[in-house]
Ligand SMILES: O=C(O)CCC(=O)C1=CC=C[C@@H](O)[C@@H]1C(=O)O
């Protein structure tokens with residue numbers, strides 16, 4: 585792919601309002617932007633989605649920067665590649681560190697698609713012109729949740745996801761259900777429960793939720809299979825699925841009926857697509873998860889969600905859900921509940937250089 589140089593930017597922005605889960609609150613978001621330029625001057629962009637602290641997965645912005653700087657970029661400097669899938673294969677010699685790998689692998693996909701003068705969605709086999717958009721409500725106040733939901737419904741979002749935990753589940757969700765009897769609602773527990781909470785989880789069955797995401801431990805698929813036998817609400821796995829093998833095992837074990845695919849969590853677009861293809865073959869619907877991300881990762885998510893198996897609205901909301909001003913132009917917008925899949929080459933969005941510059945707190949360049 586004739587790489588000339590790679591630039592890493594660590595950027596930082598405040599969220600418009602805090603994103604609260606039982607694991608803590610995100611008020612400020614750091615992220616990593618990867619820019620890969622080839623010898624023809626074409627640039628591909630990727631985004632590292634690890635958080636500043638390891639509350640969601642073990643990776644952080646600092647561990648990702650270490651992996652990119654000291655391991656992954658040096659590997660690419662040593663081995664020339666012709667296709668992003670070769671980078672994914674090369675990175676298999678390194679254990680885990682999926683978000684760091686995805687940051688660079690997705691930039692290579694954007695670069696590759698641009699080199700072919702095709703959209704990223706087109707090059708990976710996307711079939712949708714628009715994708716259905718959903719949004720996440722992450723607050724511990726029912727009053728705020730109802731107010732937020734009202735606004736999101738006015739903006740046209742097709743489904744709402746609500747964060748739950750044993751201190752905030754049945755009452756919280758049933759208040760929302762009472763106001764909105766037919767609204768598609770899903771609940772995300774981020775592993776807040778154990779099998780001892782079976783009665784609490786079973787009680788949610790009557791609320792007609794689309795699914796419950798990751799009720800049990802991130803390291804488990806056995807107990808999720810046992811739980812799914814006891815509750816009617818479909819289980820969706822997020823944190824438990826970090827590889828293709830995890831997805832295959834979970835489907836075969838009956839641990840979930842739905843999978844949330846996040847490119848960063850599984851190490852890149854190559855692996856995300858493999859999981860999608862497997863789920864499509866086995867009639868397991870998938871949807872694209874979010875990471876409170878900036879526009880570049882949001883653009884990659886749009887391309888991924890254009891694949892045929894993404895039949896459920898994902899956590900792909902407008903740039904304005906979290907940011908006063910995003911780093912891409914135009915920003916991602918939701919109209920009538922959908923986001924248009926761009927047909928320009930690569931990710932189909934340009935970079936808002938002014939915004940990138942004013943949010944950059946660290947920058948480093950690697951020559952090839
Ligand atoms: O990016 C978005 O729109 C929402 C992201 C989101 O819900 C999550 C991001 C990261 C960690 C979690 O709490 C949560 C999730 O688990 O899906």
Ligand SMILES: [Mg+2]
Pocket residue numbers: 772774797798822823844
């Ligand atoms: Mg989740």
